[in-house]
Amino acid sequence: MNSPALNDTAPLVLIVDDYQDAREMYAEYLEYSGYRVAEARNGLEAVEKAFALHPDVILMDLSLPVLDGWEATRRLKSDARTRAIPVVALTGHALDGHSREAHDAGCDAYVTKPCLPDALVREVQRVLASVAAA
Amino acid sequence: MPSTAALPSPSVPGPEARLAFAELLLGCEDARICAEAAVAWLVHHAQVSQVLCLAPDESDSHCLVPIAWNGLPTPEGFTLALHDAKHPLVEALQWSEPRWFHPGQLPPELPLSSQGLFTLSLGRAIAGTPAPGLMLIAAPEPVLSPDAPWLVGHLGVHLTRLYKGRQLARLEEASTELAARVNAATEELATQNELLRRQAIQLEQASAAKSQFLANMSHELRTPLNAILGYTNMLLQGVNGELATPQRRSLTRIDSNGRHLLEIINEILDITRIEAGRMPLHLSEFRLPELIQEVMAELDPIIARSKLAVSAALDPNLPPVYSDRQKVKQIVVNLLSNALKFTHEGSVKVLASYEVATATLHISVEDTGIGIDPIHQEKIWEDFQQVDSSPTRAYGGTGLGLSICRRLAAMLDGRISLKSAVAQGSTFTLYLPRRTRRT
Secondary structure, three states: OOOOOOOOOOOEEEEEOOOHHHHHHHHHHHHHOOOEEEEEOOHHHHHHHHHHHOOOEEEEEOOOOOOOHHHHHHHHHOOOOOOOOOEEEEEOOOOOOHHHHHHHHOOOEEEEOOOOHHHHHHHHHHHHHHHHHO | OOOHHHOOOOOOOOHHHHHHHHHHHHOOOOHHHHHHHHHHHHHHHOOOOOEEEEEEOOOOOOEEEEEEEEOOOOOOOOOEEOOOOOOHHHHHOOOOOOEEEOOOOOOOOOOOOOOOEEEEEOOOOEOOEOOOOEEEEEOOOOOOOOHHHHHHHHHHHHHHHHHHHHHHHHHHHHHHHHHHHHHHHHHHHHHHHHHHHHHHHHHHHHHHHHHHHHHHHHHHHHHHHHHHHHHHHHHHOOOOOOOOHHHHHHHHHHHHHHHHHHHHHHHHHHHHHHHOOOOOOOEEEEOHHHHHHHHHHHOHHHHHHOOOEEEEEEOOOOOOEEEEHHHHHHHHHHHHHHHHHOOOOOEEEEEEEEEOOOOEEEEEEEEOOOOOOHHHOOHHHOOOOOOOOOOOOOOOOOOOHHHHHHHHHHHOOOEEEEEEOOOOOEEEEEEEEOEOOOO
């Protein structure tokens, strides 16, 4: 994407989702909104990319193949190199228990899909602002 | 009156004859054979010629039939019914002493009635066993060998023992059968219980499977819907360039229909969660005025579009509420959206008051809309039901809103009531306890 706002200093968002259409949709809108974006299709890829790219925020789908979002988050939160990166859990499961489990795994925020791209970007802004304030 | 001395004295059988008879009876289990032996003994030792022994029928203990006789034409076919208590022979059963009847004293159809005869009871009937029988001995004069009463007494004791034994055997048989039946019934009951238990487990599993299925389906439906709504949202924002008016209008339709679909999925999920007991309560203390203000703000786009006078009148002394804020809000949003949807002119009022006596908050939404016929006032609380659920209905919606509201209110220990009449508007009131107990 060649959005005018895109540059090397823009915050990097790692979007983790196995559902391609959703992942690319959020990626496109995040870039449109001025963020740099990296993508991962499963929990393992998410952990690897988090170590390699050190993103500013991670949007983590919870139901993922290979390694699920809870376990990926647990690994990131237990490693000093990635512990500080805020993780926003993103899931279509609205049944109770998921938000608690996500919180227990170390997620900093929780968003239920369907989540419109602009609402997700607002959540990213909010999380980044609270990190900056801390 | 005849003198006994003038009568010929019968010869007395020796003790051997008595002993022989007693021994014969000891080994005999058959009443008929015993009776025949007794009759033969009497003929042989007691100088009698015509004798008839009546005893209970094998098949029927309520009558006596001939089982042994001597010197008579075959008396078979004769039956003495024991229930006929006035019958002279039935009466005779009760006498412990021999009794003599004159010739012709007994009804002519009775055996031996044309002659004088002695009746000797074989013993009295006792509860549970019939009288063991009656011996009739023809005698032209009222003279009887003393061996006759001895023999009849002996036979009576033996027959009584036989009948009691038979009765006992029957009782044992009946008791065994009863025990078998009880066992069978117990077994059947155990089988049924096991079946019920399995069915209960199956039902529980089916119910859990249904909830899981709906939860999964809801997830599966939301995933593509998320992309549909997301891309529509992006297109409408002009992420891929400016849109022409017809395109924007079409996209707006896609957007509103997608949102409606999402609403239906969410409502189905809500019902599923409530039914599965997976709708958690998040209790906290909050104030109603702020909550109602939020609801009004949320519905402001709809309120602004309507030409209704929408107002709120809240009691200034409303106490703080301890309940599930999100659920109370969901109920009020639902009631207010309904009021706005079904009211075309006039007003919609949100009222809140507190009843101290019952520690209950009353939150009412009062409208001047189309109202609800009393015959439909039950139906509207049911799943997927609207006053008009026909395909050509004027008002859309899932028909789940009030059903969810009612369930949510129950979860909060509250309830919702309705007062309405056609064209007179409707008032829905949520009665909410000041404190919801955690269950």
